[in-house]
Amino acid sequence: MTIRPGRIAVHIALILYTILALGPIFLILINAFKTRRAIFADPLGLPNGQTWTTIGFDRVFANSDFGLYFFNSLTVTIVSLVLIVLIGAMAAWALTEYRFRGNTILSLYLAIGIMVPIRLGSVSILRMMVELNLVNTLTALILVYVAQGLPLAILILGEFIQQIPKDLRDAARCDGVSEYRIFFSIILPLISPAIATVAVFTMVPVWNDLWFPLILAPGDGKQTITLGVQQFIGQYVTDWNAVLASLTLAIAPVLALYLLFSRYLVRGLTAGAVK
Amino acid sequence: MTDLTASHVQSTDVVPARSRFPIHIVVFLAPALAIYTLFSIYPLVDTIRLSLYTGDETGARSFVGLQNFSTLLTDPNWSGQFWNAFTNNLIFFAIHMVVQNGIGLGLAMLLSLPRLTGGSVYRTLIFLPTMLSVVIIGFIWQLMLNPLWGIAPSLLKAVGLGSLFGPWLGQESTALLTVSLISVWQFVGIPMMLIYAALLNIPDDLLDAATVDGAGPFSVFWFVRLPLILPTLGVVSILTFVANFNAFDLIYAIKGALAGPNFSTDILGTFFYRTFFGFQLQVGSPTMGAAVATAMLVIILIGVLIYLFGVQRRLQRHTF
Numbered sequence: 001m002t003i004r005p006g007r008i009a010v011h012i013a014l015i016l017y018t019i020l021a022l023g024p025i026f027l028i029l030i031n032a033f034k035t036r037r038a039i040f041a042d043p044l045g046l047p048n049g050q051t052w053t054t055i056g057f058d059r060v061f062a063n064s065d066f067g068l069y070f071f072n073s074l075t076v077t078i079v080s081l082v083l084i085v086l087i088g089a090m091a092a093w094a095l096t097e098y099r100f101r102g103n104t105i106l107s108l109y110l111a112i113g114i115m116v117p118i119r120l121g122s123v124s125i126l127r128m129m130v131e132l133n134l135v136n137t138l139t140a141l142i143l144v145y146v147a148q149g150l151p152l153a154i155l156i157l158g159e160f161i162q163q164i165p166k167d168l169r170d171a172a173r174c175d176g177v178s179e180y181r182i183f184f185s186i187i188l189p190l191i192s193p194a195i196a197t198v199a200v201f202t203m204v205p206v207w208n209d210l211w212f213p214l215i216l217a218p219g220d221g222k223q224t225i226t227l228g229v230q231q232f233i234g235q236y237v238t239d240w241n242a243v244l245a246s247l248t249l250a251i252a253p254v255l256a257l258y259l260l261f262s263r264y265l266v267r268g269l270t271a272g273a274v275k
Numbered sequence: 276m277t278d279l280t281a282s283h284v285q286s287t288d289v290v291p292a293r294s295r296f297p298i299h300i301v302v303f304l305a306p307a308l309a310i311y312t313l314f315s316i317y318p319l320v321d322t323i324r325l326s327l328y329t330g331d332e333t334g335a336r337s338f339v340g341l342q343n344f345s346t347l348l349t350d351p352n353w354s355g356q357f358w359n360a361f362t363n364n365l366i367f368f369a370i371h372m373v374v375q376n377g378i379g380l381g382l383a384m385l386l387s388l389p390r391l392t393g394g395s396v397y398r399t400l401i402f403l404p405t406m407l408s409v410v411i412i413g414f415i416w417q418l419m420l421n422p423l424w425g426i427a428p429s430l431l432k433a434v435g436l437g438s439l440f441g442p443w444l445g446q447e448s449t450a451l452l453t454v455s456l457i458s459v460w461q462f463v464g465i466p467m468m469l470i471y472a473a474l475l476n477i478p479d480d481l482l483d484a485a486t487v488d489g490a491g492p493f494s495v496f497w498f499v500r501l502p503l504i505l506p507t508l509g510v511v512s513i514l515t516f517v518a519n520f521n522a523f524d525l526i527y528a529i530k531g532a533l534a535g536p537n538f539s540t541d542i543l544g545t546f547f548y549r550t551f552f553g554f555q556l557q558v559g560s561p562t563m564g565a566a567v568a569t570a571m572l573v574i575i576l577i578g579v580l581i582y583l584f585g586v587q588r589r590l591q592r593h594t595f
Contacts (some may be wrong), residue, residue: 014397017382021401021460024415028428043426067438091307094300106304113315115513115579117521119544120568121318123325123551128318136567147314150307179299208408210524226408230528233414238422243414250411258406262399 032056032244056245060232063242064239066249068221069228076138076224080145084202085195087146088153093183096158097169113130113151118144119211129216136220144212149202156201160194161187175191194262207254225250229240319572325565336562343566357567359538360546361574363451367542368519370455371462376511378459379466384496386467387474398471402464409461413528414456420444444529447539454540458525462518466511473507474500508586513582520575523548543571 030046031039038051045051060066095107118125125144126135134140164187172182213227223231229250236242321549326343328336347353382401386394404412420427420443428440443453477500485499526534532549534541547567553559 010388010391011393012383014382014401017378018397018400021404021463024419025404025407028415030416040424043424043429087310088307090303094303098297098300100296101302106308108317110307110311112367113311115517116319116572116575117517118315118318119521119523120572120575121315121322123565123568124318124321125314127561128314143310143314147310150311150315154307179297180302180529183303204406208410210408210410210527214527229408229414230410243418247411247414251407254406254408255403258403259399262402 025255028247029251031060032241032248036241039244052194053241054245056239056241056243057249059236059239059242060245060249064228064232064246065221066225066228066246069223069225070249070253072138072222073149073207073225076141077203079138079142080206081150081199081203083142083146084153085157085198086151088150088154089157089188089191090183091150092154092157092161093187095154096161110154113148114155119147122211122215126215134216136217136222138217138222140216141212141224144216145202145206145209149198149206151200153198157194157199160191160197164190164227196261208252282369284563289441322565323569323572325562326569328562330560343563347563347566347570353563354548356538356541357570360541360543364520364522364542366451367455367458367522368516370452371459371515371519372512374456374516375459375463376508378463379511380470380508382463382467383470383474384500386471395499398468402468404461405464408463409458409524410528412457412461413525417444417529418459420453445536447536450513450536451529451539454526454529457529458522465514469507470504477503503566509582509586512586513579516578516582517575520571520578533595543567547571 003177004274027043031043033047033054033057034045035053038045038047040049047053091110095103095110105199129135129140132140134143169182170189172186195254200235207224210226210230211223213224217223218227229246232246233243236246284346327338328342329343330336330341377436385391386398418424418426422428422440422442428437429436431440441449443449481494481499481503485495490498520543522542526540526542526545527548530540530545532545532552532554547564549557549559550567551559551561551564
């Protein structure tokens, strides 16, 4: 194999862009572990024996409920994802498997939510949540996120269900198995690979969202991590150690999960695009 | 249960019973339809309805027709802000279309080169910022560009461009561009991935045939690959459009609800938030907020319809 000069230029371009994409995140991570003096004197240097400190993290944990916010985000994201996958798969199954009057119209009706952002209904959503006494609860967030995530999930899961061979369910029907058991015991286990794809499109926006936590659950210890960080930084804006530490705490779990599962996420994204 | 015999007779037919709507279909569909209708469609419709009302301090509402919209578009207290937010949003969108989707296309072209070593590593790493919260990204860049910390000026100095540096996020003339570029930096991964997937789907035979026919790399790109990925570029454009005209988090995180300096970074999302919740001296108004949301809905729908009936139709005719 010969290395052509063109190839080297391609790699240089890609490496430069990668540095541009990761550099800022990397700088935040390394400076979070440095003393205030070192942050300003040598922002690009790695923390060493002299400059190492975790004082920022101590202050974050002392002055905010980071653990609680993290737990709130985790609860909202996981419950939303489970509901979206389960309810979405049921609907996708009904729409792809059975022919009935109104099928096309229902599919189109559900597709509205793919293009029209639910955020624009916030005025009424807030009114409803006030009436239902759900303000400052995680339930309010979960309900909204499920409604937001369902349309795309139904589209993706529907395409996936279509690829499952017909023989399986026909054989089951001949044996007199009920439609419910066909779905829950045969179809649901088979679509588990599609969950990775659905997760890309639902979990990430839910975890990262600022808008609905800000409007529906801004207090009472129901803040999600994104809102918690936003409120914390607003208060401690001049405390560089604390700001950098809180950012690092927000970045770290996503970073770890992404690097662990990036293979599936990237595959899901490109597969979803092929369509 | 008189129809028992009827359905029995029918079930011997090839077509299954359709006299009664099968209950299991209802069971499968009901949860999704209920949650989606209640918390997505109903609020959207109700918001449009609310935009036709006005409320006073007591909470009593009265129907005013399209008056909120004429206030929004013509009243000097409102229209200046609205059109400012709309124009800024258009600029925000234009920058994304050119820079974000341009770089995304470029990266996708490089990544789809045959037998590129480390391609998946580059893809994974370049996509990484997209996964993080917009709020976090906003704060990261606020620190990076902070003249106090001095990372940006010292890096610029290192490549000989030190004189270019200024408090970009604080100047009225550069704030919107800077905020847009931060957003571009974060979301470049999405067009890159979508276009990359489309490029991979182009059969090698087509490219080989073009090369055999004597087409250079540039002609292959311009006359073979680009036309074939036009539908994907259409999808990328409409996704960018909807996301941009719905954006809020980044501006709110960096500049707050006032979208300073002097509203130079105000877009429709932040304008909507201020109208709804109020700010400083102005009291928030749910009905005016609903009117702004409805205006945003109309703008997004116009974009989607142009895409569905203008762009997508033509592209499909073009490719087949």
